[in-house]
Amino acid sequence: MTRRHDFPAGPAAAASTASDMPGAPGLHAAPDAATIFGSSDASTPADLRVHHETFRVRGYEVGPEGTVSPQIICDYLQEAAGVHADRLGLSLAALHEQGLAWVLARLVVQMERAPAEGETVTVRTWPCGVERLQFRRDYLMLGGDGAVVARGVSFWVVINLNTRRPERIPPTVAALLPENPPLALDGGLLGDRRPPAPEDGATPLSSVSFVVRQADMDRNRHVNNVRYLDWALEGVPAEVQESSRPAWLDMHFRAETVYGDTVEAQCLPAAADAPAPGTSRFVHILTRRSDGREVARALTGWG
Numbered sequence: 001m002t003r004r005h006d007f008p009a010g011p012a013a014a015a016s017t018a019s020d021m022p023g024a025p026g027l028h029a030a031p032d033a034a035t036i037f038g039s040s041d042a043s044t045p046a047d048l049r050v051h052h053e054t055f056r057v058r059g060y061e062v063g064p065e066g067t068v069s070p071q072i073i074c075d076y077l078q079e080a081a082g083v084h085a086d087r088l089g090l091s092l093a094a095l096h097e098q099g100l101a102w103v104l105a106r107l108v109v110q111m112e113r114a115p116a117e118g119e120t121v122t123v124r125t126w127p128c129g130v131e132r133l134q135f136r137r138d139y140l141m142l143g144g145d146g147a148v149v150a151r152g153v154s155f156w157v158v159i160n161l162n163t164r165r166p167e168r169i170p171p172t173v174a175a176l177l178p179e180n181p182p183l184a185l186d187g188g189l190l191g192d193r194r195p196p197a198p199e200d201g202a203t204p205l206s207s208v209s210f211v212v213r214q215a216d217m218d219r220n221r222h223v224n225n226v227r228y229l230d231w232a233l234e235g236v237p238a239e240v241q242e243s244s245r246p247a248w249l250d251m252h253f254r255a256e257t258v259y260g261d262t263v264e265a266q267c268l269p270a271a272a273d274a275p276a277p278g279t280s281r282f283v284h285i286l287t288r289r290s291d292g293r294e295v296a297r298a299l300t301g302w303g
Contacts, residue, residue: 049178050126051084067114070233070246071226074109077139077152078226088176100163102172104225105134106155107140108190108250110277112148118133120144122171129172133157134167138184139296151184191275193254196299198268206235207283210291212261223257228296232284235267240302241242248276248301253293255295256286262289276301 018090025231084199085091085102115121121141128136139152157166158173176249208231216227229251257263263286270281278301 012156018075031157048087050124051080051087051123053080053083053122054120055079055114055120055122057117059117065114065303067116070109070111071229071250073111073114073141074107074152074229074276075156075224076121076123076141077107077109077125077150079236079300080125081137082140084125090173090176093285094239096161097160098170098218100167100226101161101220102152103157103159103166104253105157106252107152107225108154108185109150109152109248110185110189111150111245114245115141115143115149121149124182126155128183129177130169133168135169135173138181140184142262151192153183153185183190189275191250195297196250196274196276196283197271197286199271202268205237205269207264207266208235210263210265212257212263214259214261217259221258223261225253226255226298227244228263228286229298231263231265232267232298233300235265235284235300236282236300237267238288242279244280245300247278248303250276250300253296253299255293256290257295263287263295264289270299274299274301278303 031042055076056066057072063069070293090102092101097165121143123139123141125137125139128138130136135156135158137154137156139150139154140148140150141150143149159165160167210231212223216223218224229249232251233246266285268283268285270276270283274281274283276299281300282300282302284296284298284300285294286298287294
């Protein structure tokens with residue numbers, strides 16, 4: 001799986017929104033591989049069913065408060081997913097041989113706290129299931145004391161590289177799925193599969209334009225999906241950013257952008273019933289200026 005890219009391989013922007021998965025209790029402890037996938041599931045060796053990837057927070061990854069941003073947390077999750085995909089034989093190259101690629105459709109992260117410079121964190125990730133055309137992968141990020149730092153869920157689709165249309169999840173991928181895996185976030189927290197809506201009649205709190213640079217692109221020459229999150233968070237009111245921290249993000253990727261495109265990022269108040277924890281909640285709508293196409297939409301909660 002590629003890292004921080006529109007086309008990561010791996011149960012790895014964006015052709016459709018994510019489907020909600022059946023509800024299950026959220027994880028409140030960090031299970032090991034044997035706990036997550038018992039020995040009765042013989043489709044994949046037990047040591048491959050859940051992947052552990054450890055990261056040390058570097059000085060260049062932290063902000064003014066000495067802690068990492070949500071963007072860095074997303075980088076860690078996607079890196080772990082990519083390494084796991086490689087171990088499972090689902091690398092970008094392997095899918096390209098079949099004329100296919102992974103596309104990230106939705107990423108949801110609940111942040112308990114922000115890791116600090118010098119801290120070591122471990123990401124545990126495992127595939128969870130397939131619903132319609134989407135593949136679900138879950139994550140737990142743990143601190144050095146074993147406590148949960150963040151929980152995440154990602155939804156992926158497989159696209160045909162020639163038609164650019166979604167295809168059904170290949171049998172080789174579906175065969176890796178265990179029965180009844182635990183879920184890092186339950187269906188109630190995930191909310192609706194559709195992108196979030198702003199408050200009725202809301203006017204933008206901010207509108208910022210970004211021109212896509214070479215540095216924003218991935219190896220496939222599309223904008224890195226974490227860059228959309230950068231642009232979305234830039235519009236959050238300064239007083240909110242100074243007094244609180246992001247506790248929730250739910251980002252839906254809807255279209256690709258490339259070098260030279262201009263992206264408009266609007267930040268609006270979220271609807272009162274928006275399924276996000278936090279005292280301040282916002283909807284972020286990113287559109288491509290050339291044709292008005294919405295390329296991404298996110299819901300964030302701050303507290």
